[in-house]
Amino acid sequence: MTAHAVRTGVWFIGARGSVATTATVGCAAVAAGLHPATGMATETPPFAGSGLPALASLVFGGHDTLDCPLPKRAEALAAGGVLPHGLPLAVPAETAAAEAEIRTGGPLPGDTRTDDELITAFAADITDFTRRHGLARTVVVNVASTEPAPAPGALRLPTSSLYAAAALRAGCPYANFTPSTGLRGPRLEEAAEAAGLPYAGRDGKTGQTLLRSVLAPMFVQRALPVRAWSGTNLLGGGDGAALADPAAAAAKNAGKERVLADTLGAVPEGEVHIDDVPAMGDWKTAWDHIAFDGFLGARMTLQTTWQGCDSALAAPLVLDLARLLARAHETGLTGPRPELGFYFKDPDGGPAGLPEQYAALLGFAERLRAAR
Known part of the structure; x- marks a missing residue:
């Protein structure tokens, strides 16, 4: 496979939500030269030459429990002024392609599957997506609605943790852009450390x-x-x-x-x-x-x-994270990435101040550049 043919998957949890829809449509618009990459740090000069996957090389899919098709969601966001008027009509092939790769999430009411059965099913969806498209790798990004914190002693994993575990099982880098538990639960922290994958979170820092x-x-x-x-x-x-x-x-x-x-x-x-x-x-x-x-x-x-x-503020950030984690995975980096704390309210270590976090991010860009 030539360098130009390498493609990277972005698998959204909450793929028909406002953030994922804005990111999917926005990526297509920027890649086509219809709009500038406003809000994307990875498209600024300090990141040039860092080996990040090109926006045009990203392939989108995901899980969701909503049944409103992605093109319709994009039209609704345009009607509400979130997306530019007429933009969904300018990138119909891209939104249709992403919609075709959205699988039913869960657990839905009445679903009797165990946690492990759900994790296996979700991981199979992600693995199938990666295989069918011949992707170099897929990054899983949680942009679903915030869930309550799990009750002490809860026997079942929270939904966000089911998806996070599926990402690990599918061998995918992972970012949790929500305040939900994700990988932070005690039952997954050890598995995350042992997975040999880069991951980052939690809770995107937007407004x-x-x-x-x-x-x-x-x-x-x-x-x-x-x-x-x-x-x-x-x-x-x-x-x-x-x-x-x-x-x-x-x-x-x-x-x-x-x-x-x-x-x-x-x-x-x-x-x-x-x-x-x-x-x-x-x-x-x-x-x-x-x-x-x-x-x-x-x-x-x-x-x-x-x-x-919020979705217009978040969309460029999740695209940044997907590209940075994909490149980190390509270079063999593993474990929590404190260098990505710039994007999170509750990061995986690293400095607390925004200027210091930005400096750490620039240092990360240089590290990725040196790995080429």
């Missing part, structure tokens, strides 16, 4: 938390004590519905708090509230109120408002 990771070091470096940090998220779409579950919202907020704790040394007073507003669709407004002390105890506040679309 509100990205801003927190920039602002929190500012207060520390300027010796300004933070007394309280509160926030509110208003969002609709599938994420809004999923996070209306208090247990799922708690799992999501844990990552937001960790960013502050890692930087400030403790979690300040205040909470993050997540409100489901269906009328907002895939758009989101995030508001933060920060109370801090100035010189001689002067009481001050900083308020920020972030308005945007």
